[in-house]
Amino acid sequence: TIRAPAKKQTTTLTVAVKCRPLSQRACGRDIVRVKNNKEVVVLDPDLSKDYLDRIQNRTKEKKYCFDHAFGPQSTNLDTYQKCISTIISGVVQGLNATVFAYGSTGSGKTYTMVGTQHDPGLMVLSLHTIFDLIRRDKSSDEFEVTCSYLEVYNEVIYDLLEKSSGSLELREDPEHGIVVAGLRCIKVHSADKILELLNLGNSRRKTESTEANATSSRSHAVLEITVRRKQRNKYKNQVMRGKLALVDLAGSERASETNSTGQKLRDGANINRSLLALANCINALGKQQKRGLVYVPYRNSKLTRILKDGLSGNSQTVMVATISPADSQYHHTVNTLKYADRAK
Numbered sequence: 001t002i003r004a005p006a007k008k009q010t011t012t013l014t015v016a017v018k019c020r021p022l023s024q025r026a027c028g029r030d031i032v033r034v035k036n037n038k039e040v041v042v043l044d045p046d047l048s049k050d051y052l053d054r055i056q057n058r059t060k061e062k063k064y065c066f067d068h069a070f071g072p073q074s075t076n077l078d079t080y081q082k083c084i085s086t087i088i089s090g091v092v093q094g095l096n097a098t099v100f101a102y103g104s105t106g107s108g109k110t111y112t113m114v115g116t117q118h119d120p121g122l123m124v125l126s127l128h129t130i131f132d133l134i135r136r137d138k139s140s141d142e143f144e145v146t147c148s149y150l151e152v153y154n155e156v157i158y159d160l161l162e163k164s165s166g167s168l169e170l171r172e173d174p175e176h177g178i179v180v181a182g183l184r185c186i187k188v189h190s191a192d193k194i195l196e197l198l199n200l201g202n203s204r205r206k207t208e209s210t211e212a213n214a215t216s217s218r219s220h221a222v223l224e225i226t227v228r229r230k231q232r233n234k235y236k237n238q239v240m241r242g243k244l245a246l247v248d249l250a251g252s253e254r255a256s257e258t259n260s261t262g263q264k265l266r267d268g269a270n271i272n273r274s275l276l277a278l279a280n281c282i283n284a285l286g287k288q289q290k291r292g293l294v295y296v297p298y299r300n301s302k303l304t305r306i307l308k309d310g311l312s313g314n315s316q317t318v319m320v321a322t323i324s325p326a327d328s329q330y331h332h333t334v335n336t337l338k339y340a341d342r343a344k
């Protein structure tokens with residue numbers, strides 16, 4: 001039997017902003033050029049919301065205030081410790097959570113989620129903590145950790161753990177809710193190999209041939225980590241299941257392009273249905289946090305259906321909005337900050 005734990009009913013949403021360094025000479029395919037770029041983003045840890053409200057009308061600068069903000073010198077571990085580490089213990093207790101990186105192409109979404117050997121990203125750090133918590137658990141409960149890694153591209157689901165995956169369908173399962181039929185789910189025993197696995201999966205993401213730097217800019221990658229906890233003593237044979245979805249979203253320039261021209265949601269190469277549907281769900285969740293239960297439109301896209309469990313009920317949701325400090329990225333940055341600001 002699978003039992004829903006705890007009783008808290010509303011989803012909590014945390015919004016953080018992460019600003020990447022202006023340039024990274026070491027990486028070859030950097031879209032932010034080293035020359036001719038000025039920094040146009042300032043992070044100020046001392047500004048309070050009250051202060052922002054008072055000065056808002058007196059300056060041309062746009063100012064925003066978020067739950068957390070991370071500057072160019074910050075590491076993924078900083079973001080992890082401030083925004084994610086506390087929700088991981090919930091996942092091991094059977095709660096659901098969703099973390100996603102939102103931002104334009106080249107702003108650092110994949111860097112934040114996957115990271116590098118020297119600066120492991122949120123996906124890797126989360127898995128490390130999960131295994132740490134399991135190792136330190138004093139109960140006699142049995143744990144099982146499984147992972148799946150999929151991509152949503154043009155409203156079609158592909159398995160990133162399979163070499164050449166065909167398209168996969170969503171099914172409604174009476175016991176497990178919405179499931180991706182045929183998705184590979186692997187048992188994981190440690191966090192060691194996960195970076196390799198993610199890099200391999202990412203190399204399978206659909207790329208766009210027309211734009212040199214737009215690798216995977218249209219696809220959403222979802223890593224889902226499931227922790228099953230089989231209770232040994234009091235509640236014999238009861239299983240608690242906690243799911244953590246970590247999402248590397250498609251480039252947000254797609255959503256803002258369509259928003260700015262006021263186009264309605266419809267199928268088409270330029271319109272990313274999943275990204276718009278997620279935006280609508282996040283807006284609803286933001287309102288829910290302020291005004292109590294509202295209708296959250298999950299059913300409008302593949303991505304939001306896949307993420308439903310981690311965006312509803314007693315789930316914790318964290319949005320990391322990634323931006324570049326470069327003046328050439330100004331419009332993307334403003335769009336991302338506006339979006340993140342609306343989500344709060």
Ligand code: ADP
Pocket residue numbers: 019020021024027028029030031103104105106107108109110111112322
């Ligand atoms: P996105 O996934 O949003 O399109 P990437 O994560 O691929 O962007 O980042 C684009 C480039 O910038 C990559 O070469 C990446 O290594 C580099 N980069 C992004 N964020 C950082 C960061 N915080 N520190 C160092 N390099 C970064």
Ligand code: MG
Pocket residue numbers: 109110111215216248
């Ligand atoms: Mg990316």
